[in-house]
Amino acid sequence: MVRTALVFVLLALAAATAPALDIWNRVVFNEIYYYVPGVDIHNEYIELVNAGGTVAFLDGAVITDEGDDGMPEGVFRFPGVRGGHTIPIQPGEILLIAVDAVPGEIEPDLSNADWEFWHPADDNNNPDVPNITLVSGANADVALANVGDGLLLATGVDSTAAIDCWTVVDGVNWGAVPDPVPIAWTVCDDPEFAELVPQGNSLGRCPMGVDNNACSAGDWFMMIPTPGEPNLPSFPSDCASPVRESSWGVIKALYK
Numbered sequence: 001m002v003r004t005a006l007v008f009v010l011l012a013l014a015a016a017t018a019p020a021l022d023i024w025n026r027v028v029f030n031e032i033y034y035y036v037p038g039v040d041i042h043n044e045y046i047e048l049v050n051a052g053g054t055v056a057f058l059d060g061a062v063i064t065d066e067g068d069d070g071m072p073e074g075v076f077r078f079p080g081v082r083g084g085h086t087i088p089i090q091p092g093e094i095l096l097i098a099v100d101a102v103p104g105e106i107e108p109d110l111s112n113a114d115w116e117f118w119h120p121a122d123d124n125n126n127p128d129v130p131n132i133t134l135v136s137g138a139n140a141d142v143a144l145a146n147v148g149d150g151l152l153l154a155t156g157v158d159s160t161a162a163i164d165c166w167t168v169v170d171g172v173n174w175g176a177v178p179d180p181v182p183i184a185w186t187v188c189d190d191p192e193f194a195e196l197v198p199q200g201n202s203l204g205r206c207p208m209g210v211d212n213n214a215c216s217a218g219d220w221f222m223m224i225p226t227p228g229e230p231n232l233p234s235f236p237s238d239c240a241s242p243v244r245e246s247s248w249g250v251i252k253a254l255y256k
C-alpha cells in the first residue's frame, strides 16, 4: 500500500516537473492576412503564437485550409513526427507562415518568413525558407478566400480530410461562408464567424494570443498587418490591454 502510494507520488512529481512538449500548450493562430492588395494569393500570411508559458514543438503538426463544406481543401504538414523536438516555438514567440515567401517588390515582403506553405506540383519555393508541405487534398497552394474561409491547426495524428476533431488545436473562420463549417464549430463551440475586414487589413487576436475558444468577435479584430511582429489593432479600443507605445509610429507611417 505504502509502495503504491509512493509510486503515485513519484508519478505525480514526474508529471509536474516534466517539460511540456505538446502543441496543446496553447499554440494558437495569431494573425491572418487574407485580403491583400494587388497580387493576393502569394502575399497572404498567417501567424502562430505560443501563448503558453512553456516551449512547445510543432513537429508533424498540420494546418488545413478549409473549404466551404467544412472539409479541408488541403492539409499541410510541418516536417518531423509528432513527439519530436526539432521545431520549437518558445513562449510568446510569433511564427510567420507565408503562403509564398516571396521577396521584395510587392508588399508585404515575406521573403524572411519563418515558414512557407508548399504544394509540390504548383508553387513557388524559396529555398531559404523551410516548407510546410501538402500531404493530402487540394490541387493548389493555400489560398485564403476574401469572402470567407477557415483554417485549422491540428496535432497531425490525423492528416487526411476530414481532420478528426480530437486532434484539432485551434481554428478560425471568417466571413459568412455559404455552408456551415462543422469541424470548426466543434473546435470553437461558436456558430458565428469573425467579421470580414477591408482589403489591406488583417484579422488578429486581441490581445495577442488570447483564446476565448471563439472563432468570432470574442477573439478576432481588425488589424494593421504586422507580419512576424506583435499585433497592431486598427482600433486600439477593441483591445482589453493598452496598445504598446511603439505601435503609434507604425500607425503614423501608414498615413504619412
Ligand SMILES: [Ca+2]
Residues within 6 Å of the ligand: 034, 035, 036, 040, 041, 044, 143, 144, 145, 146
Ligand atoms: Ca485572399
Ligand SMILES: [Ca+2]
Residues within 6 Å of the ligand: 098, 099, 100, 101, 116, 117, 118, 119, 123, 124, 141, 142
Ligand atoms: Ca506556397
Ligand SMILES: [Ca+2]
Residues within 6 Å of the ligand: 116, 118, 125, 126, 127, 128, 129, 130, 131
Ligand atoms: Ca521553401
Ligand SMILES: [Ca+2]
Residues within 6 Å of the ligand: 031, 047, 225, 226, 227, 228, 229, 230, 231, 232
Ligand atoms: Ca502580427
